[in-house]
Amino acid sequence: MTTTFSAPVLIVGAGPVGLCLALDLAGRGINSIIAERYPAGANDTVRCNHVSSRTMETFRRLGFADEVRAVGLPDDYPNDVVVRTRATGRELTRIPIPCRRDRFTVTDVPDGWWPTPEPPHRVNQLFFEPILFERAQANPHIKILNDLDVQHVTQDGEEVDAQATDLKTGQQVRLSGQFLIGCDGGASNIRRQIEAKLEGDAVIQQVQSTYFRAPELLKSIPTDRAWMSYLYIGERAGNLVAINGRETWLLHNYLLPGEPDFASVDRDKCLRALLGVDESFEYEVLRQEDWTGRRLVADRFRQDRVFICGDSAHIWVPYAGYGMNTGIADAMNLSWLLAAHLNGWGTESILDAYEAERWPITDQVSRFAMNHAQKAISERINIPLEIDDDGPEGEALRAKIGKDSYELHVQQFACAGLNYGYFYPASPLIAYDGGAAPSYTINEYTPSTVPGCRTPHLWLPGGQSLYDQLGPEYTLLRFDRDIDVAPLVQAASAANVPLAVLDVNVTELPEPYLHKLLLNRPDNHVAWRGDALPDRPEELIDLIRGAASPEQQKAHQSMAATAK
Structure with a gap:
C-alpha cells in the first residue's frame, strides 16, 4: 500500500x-x-x-x-578571533568582535558597523x-x-x-x-x-575535525576568551571554535601535504599538540566532523x-x-x-x-571562498618552527605573523561585501538603466541603487529600519509625495501584482539614493528606479512579473550590457 x-x-x-x-x-x-x-x-x-x-x-x-x-555562547562571551601559537600558548593577534550583550552598542571594531538592523551572529x-x-x-x-x-x-x-x-x-x-x-x-x-x-575544484584541503568536551580547557587558556582561535605551532596548524562557551569545542586539524586521509593521522596526538596539553589532559570526543574543502558548482x-x-x-x-x-x-x-x-x-x-x-x-x-582558503593555506604551511621561541627574534616573528594574519582573516569576519555587494547583472526581471554597479570584495561594500543591487538600508525618522516598513512583495519607495504614482499602482492592480507604496519622509535624498522613486523587490534588490514613472507603467509591471515581450526583454538586456 x-x-x-x-x-x-x-x-x-x-x-x-x-x-x-x-x-x-x-x-x-x-x-x-x-x-x-x-x-x-x-x-x-x-x-x-x-x-x-x-x-x-x-x-x-x-x-x-x-x-x-538569544542562543549560543553566553551573553558576555567575546566573539573575538585570535591567532595563538597553541590554544594554551601565546597570542599573536586578536580581531575584536562584540559579544552578544554588546552586539548593537559596540561599533568601533572591524565587525561593529553593518548597514542593516541585523548584524551577524x-x-x-x-x-x-x-x-x-x-x-x-x-x-x-x-x-x-x-x-x-x-x-x-x-x-x-x-x-x-x-x-x-x-x-x-x-x-x-x-x-x-x-x-x-x-x-x-x-x-x-x-x-x-x-x-x-x-564542476570546479574537487579538493582544496582536508580537515580532521573533532567535536569534544573538555571542562578544564577554558581555564588553561592564558588570555581572554575568544570564539575562534587559529593555532600555529610550526609543524602543524589548526582552528579551535568555542561551541557553548564553557566546555564544548570544535577543533579543525588541517592535514599536511602528504597526509593522504583522515584515518592515517593520529587524532589524539594532533589534538593535544594543537591545544598545547600533555597526556594528563582529559577530554571526551563527542563526534568526528572530518571534511574535505571543495569548490564545486552545479552546471x-x-x-x-x-x-x-x-x-x-x-x-x-x-x-x-x-x-x-x-x-x-x-x-x-x-x-x-x-x-x-x-x-x-x-x-x-x-x-x-x-x-x-x-x-x-x-x-x-x-x-x-576558494581564494581566501588558498591564502590561508599558504599562510599556515609556511609558519617557521621558531614561532614559539623566547627572545627578540621570536617576538619579532610573532609580531609579523600576527600582523599578516590579522590583515588576512579580518576580511572574512567583517565581510560586508560578501553579504551585500553582489548584484544581479543579467536578470529577466530587472529594469536596467545603464548604471554600473560598484565593484566589491569579500569585505568591501559600496551601497548603490543601480538596478540589480541590494536596496540600501536606511534608518527612518523615529529610528525604524526601512526593511521593517517594506511590504512583503514589491514596494515602491517614494521620496517625493508630489509625484503621482497612481498609474503604476493601477497597472500593478490590473495584473494582480502586490505593490505597496512607502513614502519616505525626508527633506532631501539620503545617500546613496539618487532618484525619487525606487522599486524594491521581495528579496530587497532594486528592480527599477527613476525620478518619474515610465511612460508605459504597464510594461514595467509586465517585466517584473515575468510577462515582458521578447522585444522588451532584449531592450532591458541591452541596458544591462551597458551597465557591466
Whole structure:
C-alpha cells in the first residue's frame, strides 16, 4: 500500500536551507511538504558556526531573529578571533568582535558597523537549527515527514511525483506537487535526478575535525576568551571554535601535504599538540566532523519543475558559514518567485530568474571562498618552527605573523561585501538603466541603487529600519509625495501584482539614493528606479512579473550590457 501526500511545493531536506524555504513560502501563503530522511532532532552536526548578517535579516523578516540571537555562547562571551601559537600558548593577534550583550552598542571594531538592523551572529548550528525546525513544525502551511527517503523523481508539464520509502516502516510513500526543490546537501540525490553535474575544484584541503568536551580547557587558556582561535605551532596548524562557551569545542586539524586521509593521522596526538596539553589532559570526543574543502558548482540549478538549492547546488570550503548562508540566500530568491507564480501574479517565465540570477553569484562567491582558503593555506604551511621561541627574534616573528594574519582573516569576519555587494547583472526581471554597479570584495561594500543591487538600508525618522516598513512583495519607495504614482499602482492592480507604496519622509535624498522613486523587490534588490514613472507603467509591471515581450526583454538586456 502506498500513502500519498500532496502540496504545491515539495522540499527534500530539512536542514536550514529547506526549513527557511518552507517558512518563507508559508509566509506567502504557499503550502509545502518537507521530506527528511533522518528522524526529528537527529541532526547533531556542529558544521556551521556563523549566521551571516543577510541571513539574520531573513530571520528578522520571518519573525525569529531575536530568538536565534538569544542562543549560543553566553551573553558576555567575546566573539573575538585570535591567532595563538597553541590554544594554551601565546597570542599573536586578536580581531575584536562584540559579544552578544554588546552586539548593537559596540561599533568601533572591524565587525561593529553593518548597514542593516541585523548584524551577524556567531552561533553554532546545534543551537539555531532546532528553532527553525520548531517554527516549521508549528506552521499550518508546512508538513514535515521525517524518516522519509526520497528515491526517484518524475515530472511532466503539470506536476512532480517523488517516490519515497518510510525508513521506519518500509512503507512506500508518494509525494505529489507542482514543484520540487532539492535541499538535500552535498550528496544530493535530487541533483543526480536532474543530471546536474558539479564542476570546479574537487579538493582544496582536508580537515580532521573533532567535536569534544573538555571542562578544564577554558581555564588553561592564558588570555581572554575568544570564539575562534587559529593555532600555529610550526609543524602543524589548526582552528579551535568555542561551541557553548564553557566546555564544548570544535577543533579543525588541517592535514599536511602528504597526509593522504583522515584515518592515517593520529587524532589524539594532533589534538593535544594543537591545544598545547600533555597526556594528563582529559577530554571526551563527542563526534568526528572530518571534511574535505571543495569548490564545486552545479552546471545548472533547475530542470523544468525541479530546482536545487544550497549544498545541493554548490559545495565549497566552509569558511564563515558561506555554504549555509549562501544556500539560504538561494532559497529566499527562489521562494518569492515560486510564490509569485503559484499565487497567480507571476508568469511561469518568472521562474527563469532563479538560475539566471543565482548561478553567476554562486560561482563568484565560491571563488571568493576558494581564494581566501588558498591564502590561508599558504599562510599556515609556511609558519617557521621558531614561532614559539623566547627572545627578540621570536617576538619579532610573532609580531609579523600576527600582523599578516590579522590583515588576512579580518576580511572574512567583517565581510560586508560578501553579504551585500553582489548584484544581479543579467536578470529577466530587472529594469536596467545603464548604471554600473560598484565593484566589491569579500569585505568591501559600496551601497548603490543601480538596478540589480541590494536596496540600501536606511534608518527612518523615529529610528525604524526601512526593511521593517517594506511590504512583503514589491514596494515602491517614494521620496517625493508630489509625484503621482497612481498609474503604476493601477497597472500593478490590473495584473494582480502586490505593490505597496512607502513614502519616505525626508527633506532631501539620503545617500546613496539618487532618484525619487525606487522599486524594491521581495528579496530587497532594486528592480527599477527613476525620478518619474515610465511612460508605459504597464510594461514595467509586465517585466517584473515575468510577462515582458521578447522585444522588451532584449531592450532591458541591452541596458544591462551597458551597465557591466
